[in-house]
Amino acid sequence: MPTIQTLTADHFTDWEPLWLGYLGFYESSLSDAVTRTSFARLTSGIDPMGGFLARDERGAAIGLVHGIKHRSTWSDGDYCYLQDLFAAPEARGSGIGRALIEAVYDQARLMGCSRVYWLTHESNVNAMQLYDRIADKSGFLQYKKLL
Numbered sequence: 001m002p003t004i005q006t007l008t009a010d011h012f013t014d015w016e017p018l019w020l021g022y023l024g025f026y027e028s029s030l031s032d033a034v035t036r037t038s039f040a041r042l043t044s045g046i047d048p049m050g051g052f053l054a055r056d057e058r059g060a061a062i063g064l065v066h067g068i069k070h071r072s073t074w075s076d077g078d079y080c081y082l083q084d085l086f087a088a089p090e091a092r093g094s095g096i097g098r099a100l101i102e103a104v105y106d107q108a109r110l111m112g113c114s115r116v117y118w119l120t121h122e123s124n125v126n127a128m129q130l131y132d133r134i135a136d137k138s139g140f141l142q143y144k145k146l147l
Helices: 009-025 032-043 095-110 126-134
Strands: 003-005 051-057 061-070 079-087 116-117
Touching: 003 009, 003 032, 003 095, 009 032, 009 061, 009 079, 032 051, 032 079, 051 079, 051 095, 079 095, 095 126
Parallel strands: 079 116
Antiparallel strands: 003 051, 051 061, 061 079
């Protein structure tokens, strides 16, 4: 099983290749400025967001997950949006995705959140096999308007 650790400002060199792999998986790219701003927000302790890294037995970073805590009009407790989840290709199928999601679940409970939720692309069928085992489908579809 991987070791899960809280993402800190010292982890940029381990986090960035995973982040770029995640963006590549979704055939996306972001500027270096956005990448650095996102990492600073995730590790500042000021913004209502954070993350975890997964490491293999050698200590190599093999996965990441990010979460954002926010208010809801449907609950007294806050929600946690699991925004990004990525496992290095060589680590997939090893339990890393589940371990990272469980770390978010545990952190959300500690923060008093009443729900963890996320989105995935409809083509991400391998990941959905895991998601179907550890969470409930909401039945909602996402709509968006880029501004």
